Amino acid sequence: MHWREMRHQHLHPSQRNKFWIKRGGPPPRHWFFLRILFAVFLLCVLLTLVPLLFGGQFSMQSLTHHLLWGLVIMGLAFFILKRMFRPFRMLMKGVQEISNGNLDFRFEARGHHGEIYYLAENFNQMVKRVREMVKSKDQLLLDVSHELRSPLTRMKVALEMMPQNKLRVSLLEDIAEMEKMLAEILETQRLRGENGKLVLAPVDLTALTRKMIRKYKTRKPGVILTGNPAALVVQADETRVETVLQNVLENALKYSALPKKTLRVPPVQVSLEETKNSTRVLVEDSGVGIPLTDQEKVFEPFYRVDKSRTKATGGYGLGLSLCREIMRAHGGEISLESEPGKGTRVILEFPKIPSPGN
Numbered sequence: 001m002h003w004r005e006m007r008h009q010h011l012h013p014s015q016r017n018k019f020w021i022k023r024g025g026p027p028p029r030h031w032f033f034l035r036i037l038f039a040v041f042l043l044c045v046l047l048t049l050v051p052l053l054f055g056g057q058f059s060m061q062s063l064t065h066h067l068l069w070g071l072v073i074m075g076l077a078f079f080i081l082k083r084m085f086r087p088f089r090m091l092m093k094g095v096q097e098i099s100n101g102n103l104d105f106r107f108e109a110r111g112h113h114g115e116i117y118y119l120a121e122n123f124n125q126m127v128k129r130v131r132e133m134v135k136s137k138d139q140l141l142l143d144v145s146h147e148l149r150s151p152l153t154r155m156k157v158a159l160e161m162m163p164q165n166k167l168r169v170s171l172l173e174d175i176a177e178m179e180k181m182l183a184e185i186l187e188t189q190r191l192r193g194e195n196g197k198l199v200l201a202p203v204d205l206t207a208l209t210r211k212m213i214r215k216y217k218t219r220k221p222g223v224i225l226t227g228n229p230a231a232l233v234v235q236a237d238e239t240r241v242e243t244v245l246q247n248v249l250e251n252a253l254k255y256s257a258l259p260k261k262t263l264r265v266p267p268v269q270v271s272l273e274e275t276k277n278s279t280r281v282l283v284e285d286s287g288v289g290i291p292l293t294d295q296e297k298v299f300e301p302f303y304r305v306d307k308s309r310t311k312a313t314g315g316y317g318l319g320l321s322l323c324r325e326i327m328r329a330h331g332g333e334i335s336l337e338s339e340p341g342k343g344t345r346v347i348l349e350f351p352k353i354p355s356p357g358n
Contacts, residue, residue, distance in 0.1 A: 040073070040074060040077040041074060087116045087119070087120075090107060090108070091107065091119065091120075091123065094107050094123060094127075098127060098130070103127060103130060103131040103134065104131075105127065106124055106127070107120040107123045107124050107127075108120070138189060141185060141189070142185070142186070142189045145182045145185045145186055145189075146186070148178070148182055149179075149182060152175055152178060152179060152182075155171075155175055156172070156175055159171055159172055159175070181318060184318040184319065184321075184322045185318065187243075187322055188301070188318070188321060188322050188325050191325045191326065191329050198236075198237040198240065198329055198330065199237050199239075200235050200236060200237055201235070201236075201237075201238065202233050202234075202235060202353070203233065203234055203235070203236045203238045203241060204231050204232070204233055205232045205233070205234050205236075205241075205272060205279055205281065205350065206229050206230065206231050206232050206272055207231065208238065208241060208242065208245070209225065209245065209270060209272060209281060210225060212242065212245045212246065212249060213225055213249075213270060215246075216249055216253060219253050220253075220265070221253070221256050221264075221265040221266065221267050221268070222267035222268070223249060223252075223253070223267060223268045223269075223270060224267050224268070224269055224270070225270050225271070226269050226270065226271045227271060227272075229271070229272040229273075232272055232274060232279045233353060234279050234350040234351070234352070234353060235330075235351075235353050236330055236350060237326075237330070240326045240329075240330075241326070241330075243322070243323075243326060244323045244326050244327060244334070244348060245281070245348075247319040247320065247322065247323050248283050248323065248346050248348070249268065249270075249283060250319070251319065251320070251346075252268040252283050252284075252285035252287065252344070252346070253268060253285075254287075255285060255287030255288050255344070256268055256285040256286055256287040256343075265286065266286045268283065268284065268285045269283075269284045269285075270282065270283050270284075271284075274352070277351065277352055278332070278349045278350060278351055278352055279349075279350045279351075279352055280347055280348065280349050280350070281347075281348040281350075282345060282346070282347055282348075283345070283346045283348075284343065284344070284345040284346075285343050285344055285345075286342070286343040287343050287344060288340065288341065289338045289339050289340035289341055289342055289343055289344055290305055290336070290338040290340070290344055291305070291340055292338075295336060295338055298317075298320050298336075299320050299321055299323075299324045299334070300317075300321060301317065301318055301321040302317040302318065302321075303317045303321075304317045320334070327348060327349070327350075330350060330351070331351045332348065332349045332350045332351055333349045334346065334347070334348055334349070335347050335349070
């Protein structure tokens with residue numbers, strides 16, 4: 001380790017962070033552990049050298065003897081420190097699980113004593129509070145969505161009695177949008193609950209993709225299936241996979257059709273591929289693209305890249321959130337790659353059906 005890196009430990013925390021940022025990132029993961037171990041090493045060196053240099057009896061035999069004792073002490077210090085730091089590794093794992101959305105994680109407090117026990121208990125209480133808050137928010141959203149369906153139905157009935165005019169058509173379109181939003185909210189919550197389990201069966205992903213592409217053959221700029229993929233069968237809920245494909249294709253067509261400088265907009269390209277562990281559907285458009293800072297956020301409920309939230313540039317920000325819930329319920333994942341001004345590629349990844357021999 002370079003002497004300049006050792007010297008930075010005496011700096012103010014903000015200066016210390018700048019030191020590591022200049023060198024490409026945060027401090028090493030085990031930096032605190034290594035500092036203590038290094039201090040023990042220096043102590044062992046001093047205990048070895050002081051008697052040899054000032055005791056007046058220097059010899060190779062005594063040097064070897066002291067070095068062996070130093071190595072024994074270093075080894076003991078290593079195992080003691082490793083055991084002492086084990087609860088912190090468990091806590092780090094817990095923080096990572098919570099940050100990944102796993103609110104069922106629990107820090108095992110039994111068997112720990114003193115500060116570690118109380119740290120584990122307080123951590124578990126914090127996770128419990130967060131879980132209850134998230135559950136309350138979801139339940140409120142679900143209840144409001146249910147309550148809104150009845151007045152919307154009454155509004156539709158009342159509009160049917162109105163004369164045909166532009167106002168009636170506009171109001172019916174607004175109600176249809178709200179009904180779609182409510183349906184997406186309810187479907188998302190249903191997937192998270194016990195009553196929303198998937199109805200799994202073998203599904204030919206290639207045939208299903210072709211079927212969805214045919215639905216959009218009249219929409220500009222068009223959708224094409226590249227290559228001539230063979231039948232790719234996955235274990236899935238066909239109705240919900242259709243919902244995912246529909247949302248992804250709708251987005252690709254919508255953002256490809258936005259005003260562009262070029263006269264001709266290339267069609268949306270769909271391809272299928274098989275990897276070692278998964279079957280993938282790739283949907284690629286040449287639309288406006290998504291900034292890097294927004295690429296993960298677009299999967300959050302109600303998030304819109306366009307902060308004006310106009311109808312011309314999107315819906316309510318629930319489509320991709322629902323897609324992620326459906327894909328994860330299948331044990332798969334949805335991700336995207338995008339560059340502003342060049343387009344977006346959405347990747348749907350399904351787990352492969354294990355072969356009979358495995």
